[in-house]
Amino acid sequence: MNIVVCVKYVPDATADQAFESDNTVDRVGVPGLLSELDEYAVEQALQLKEKNEAPDSVTVTALSIGPEAAADAIRKALQMGADSGVHVVDDAIAGSDALATSKVLAAAINKIGSVDVIVCGMASTDGGMSVVPAMLAERLDLPQVTFASVVESQGDQFRIKRDGDTATEIIGATAPLVLSVTDQTGEARYPSFKGIMAAKKKPLESYSLGDLGVDAGEVGLSAAWTAVDNTEARPPRTAGTIVTDEDGSGATALTEFLASKKFI
Template identity: 80%
Template sequence: MNIVVCVKYVPDATADRRFESDNTVDRVGVDGLLSELDEYAVEQALQLKEKRADEEITVTALTVGPEKAVDAVRKALQMGADSAVHVQDDAIAGSDAVATSLVLAKAIEKIGQPDVVMCGMASTDAGMSVVPAMLAERLGLPQVTMAAVVETQGNQVRIKRDGDTATEVVGGTMPLVISVTDQSGEARYPSFKGIMAAKKKPLETYTLADLGVDAGQVGLSVAWSAVEETAARPPRTAGEIVKDEDGSGATALVEFLASKKFI
């Protein structure tokens, strides 16, 4: 069985995130990491492999992004993935979900026919939640998305999807695309043994030419959506101190909270 896990390199939420002059996210000049939501996808792929230990199962981590994006698949290798693929090409910069799904689909086809394509529920930078569905369409595969629980038996997959008003159970037959939520199970931390072993695992780099994708099909110039304008976050203002010198502090505090509509 072949499992491909799609992961994304995103700006660290605790870092000083910013935009480029063309209003695209700066992915080179800021610290980045493997998207937390994609860690759950890696975890579910590894659990699937462990639960079916009597079968020969390969887990391949796949990412698309600049040079530093390789750190995302390296983290997946450290967690336990068997191999990794990094698609890197300057022409990809500024691509939207449509173009990204095209590149991912072509890379998956080059890796080989997968039994399962595993994705996180969304990226922590864009949060669009549409790439899994687009991948399923491009690959001609069924999709079971937003899974909180994933169960398999033979080539059958059953997921539980928790909604606001109900819980759904959805089934599918491999090969298929699965996306998982952050309720699917806490992702493991790489062990020292896993970190050392990852250095010896295969990691390939593809370009658009390797995938047979024309540069004119990707990038900001053909994006269906784009950021028109950005503005820096305003600096935090100094807080207001309420003094209780004559016993009126409580009243002043209540009035302040009421004026801000906190109470």
């Protein structure tokens, strides 16, 4: 069984965020890391391998698109236990929307070869659109089982539990397929020292758009169906309102404040 897990290099949420002059996210000047939601995807891919009757026959490949620094996201997946990595890096990709991203991912997966399961996180922590797995399934003409909170498999048969606001669905499909998982699937493992050292010897290939046969004119900001018109910094936090309750009027003042903000 061949498993590809899609991982994304995203800006660190704890760092000061910045934008380029074209209003795209600065992915070079801001520290980045493997998207937390994609760590759950890596974990589920590794569990599929470990639970297989012949785990040595299962390969897990971490696939990412992004600048040179995005290789760090792949290395984190390798440290967790993935067997190999593929990095699609090309300046023309910068500013791509979800449609273009799914196009490049699909081309990379086709180049990797025969793939049985593609595992994705439920969303990226910097975009949060949650549509790339579905688009990827459409481009690859594969069934999709998405937003899984529980994943079960036996051979090429997969069954997931999807939790909605009002109901829980049980969905089944036969591999090859696209699977996306939520943060309810279980904690992602931490890389061990052994895993960190072993990752240094694992193969990590780099592809350009030319290697994938993708026209540069079909990706990037100029080809995006959506664009950000303007960005502005969040205003500084102002001092809060302090109510001194000396005469028993504190409750009334609090109620009036909440009502003025339409909280009650």
